[in-house]
Amino acid sequence: MAAEIHSRPQSSRPVLLNKIEGHSDAVNAAVLIPKEDGVITVSEDRTIRVWLKRDSGQYWPSIYHTVSCKYHKRLEEFLLSEDFNKMNHVKTYPAHQNRVSDMVFSLESEWVVSTGHDKSVSWMCTQSGSMLGRHYFGSWASCLQYDNDTQHAFVGDYSGQITLLKLERQTYSTITTLKGHEGNAHTTGALWWDPVQRLLFSGASDHSVIMWDIGGRKGRTLLLQGHHERVQAVRYLQLTRQLVSCSADGGVTVWNMDSPREEAPQWLDSDSCQKCEQPFFWNVKQMWDSKTIGLRQHHCRKCGKAVCGKCSSKSTTYPVMGFEFQVRVCDTCYDTVKDEDRTALATFHEGKHNIAFMDMDPSRGLMVTCGSDRVVKIWDMTQVVGCSIATGFSPR
Numbered sequence: 059m060a061a062e063i064h065s066r067p068q069s070s071r072p073v074l075l076n077k078i079e080g081h082s083d084a085v086n087a088a089v090l091i092p093k094e095d096g097v098i099t100v101s102e103d104r105t106i107r108v109w110l111k112r113d114s115g116q117y118w119p120s121i122y123h124t125v126s127c128k129y130h131k132r133l134e135e136f137l138l139s140e141d142f143n144k145m146n147h148v149k150t151y152p153a154h155q156n157r158v159s160d161m162v163f164s165l166e167s168e169w170v171v172s173t174g175h176d177k178s179v180s181w182m183c184t185q186s187g188s189m190l191g192r193h194y195f196g197s198w199a200s201c202l203q204y205d206n207d208t209q210h211a212f213v214g215d216y217s218g219q220i221t222l223l224k225l226e227r228q229t230y231s232t233i234t235t236l237k238g239h240e241g242n243a244h245t246t247g248a249l250w251w252d253p254v255q256r257l258l259f260s261g262a263s264d265h266s267v268i269m270w271d272i273g274g275r276k277g278r279t280l281l282l283q284g285h286h287e288r289v290q291a292v293r294y295l296q297l298t299r300q301l302v303s304c305s306a307d308g309g310v311t312v313w314n315m316d317s318p319r320e321e322a323p324q325w326l327d328s329d330s331c332q333k334c335e336q337p338f339f340w341n342v343k344q345m346w347d348s349k350t351i352g353l354r355q356h357h358c359r360k361c362g363k364a365v366c367g368k369c370s371s372k373s374t375t376y377p378v379m380g381f382e383f384q385v386r387v388c389d390t391c392y393d394t395v396k397d398e399d400r401t402a403l404a405t406f407h408e409g410k411h412n413i414a415f416m417d418m419d420p421s422r423g424l425m426v427t428c429g430s431d432r433v434v435k436i437w438d439m440t441q442v443v444g445c446s447i448a449t450g451f452s453p454r
Contacts, residue, residue, distance in 0.1 A: 214246030261289025323362030
């Protein structure tokens with residue numbers, strides 16, 4: 059079923075501690091059991107399994123439960139025994155008419171909030187099991203975060219938008235809609251809410267992560283580009299001011315969010331190059347008047363101006379704006395970028411398998427990843443995140 063890889067050496071990359079195999083289909087979720095050497099997994103093979111680490115160092119399932127519903131339209135609540143060897147069914151929530159995409163169980167609110175491919179978010183009472191409210195979107199709802207204190211829900215969808223709702227018993231109100239991951243099929247794939255700093259992080263199929271400063275008066279947003287594939291999991295570590303994001307190709311990026319950062323500019327609209335004033339190809343009048351062929355439009359990632367290819371012939375990294383990879387900039391901005399401005403503010407690692415879901419236990423510095431390859435991996439992240447999270451002391 060599983061094999062122990064090796065003990066924890068001192069290194070500056072994630073250390074693979076264990077690899078769990080045994081599912082016959084994609085693993086949708088894997089969660090670390092607090093204060094236990096154990097993992098709970100949910101798979102497309104219709105099983106819920108509780109894996110416990112044995113004296114041999116291997117993980118074996120202490121619970122193997124098969125659910126009846128193939129397409130997961132319902133929410134099932136179970137109660138685990140203290141020794142994690144028994145799981146009793148508590149109740150069923152008829153939450154959605156199509157596949158459930160995400161859910162949050164709130165002990166404080168006594169609610170279970172869920173999103174689904176029926177384009178809705180629903181919230182139900184955990185005491186009675188009854189439906190309290192439902193809101194519909196224009197696209198499939200893909201991911202969810204919930205603030206227990208304020209009863210605000212953040213819902214990402216397949217259009218790339220994030221909707222902020224204030225939930226009440228029997229009613230709700232729409233606060234705002236965040237638009238950043240827009241474009242052709244740019245799905246919001248992951249959300250993480252930090253209630254202390256009131257920061258929302260979103261990852262999407264446009265390969266980017268956005269930090270939304272919900273609590274700030276200016277509503278600042280920071281764009282982070284450090285993945286080559288769609289981002290499917292994000293987790294913010296409040297103590298160390300670091301963000302961990304994972305993508306479908308197995309990329310694991312650790313962002314330093316404690317360093318000063320700048321907002322990327324909005325792209326400007328223009329019918330001609332804002333440097334040399336040559337017309338773009340749709341500017342027929344200026345092309346006719348100047349007897350020139352129209353040029354293709356580009357945008358400088360540093361200043362946002364609309365420029366032609368000749369005036370933006372160079373590219374550079376600019377991590378302070380979140381551009382960890384080479385991006386196009388105009389020649390003027392390129393000359394202003396110093397060598398120290400190119401210093402990376404993120405580290406990049408390879409999970410070496412598809413990552414569709416990620417969970418972390420900050421108290422132990424552990425991370426678990428899973429995905430479509432049916433494999434669950436457990437990682438030691440203590441050297442990557444820059445400090446011993448449990449004690450708060452930095453390594454030398």
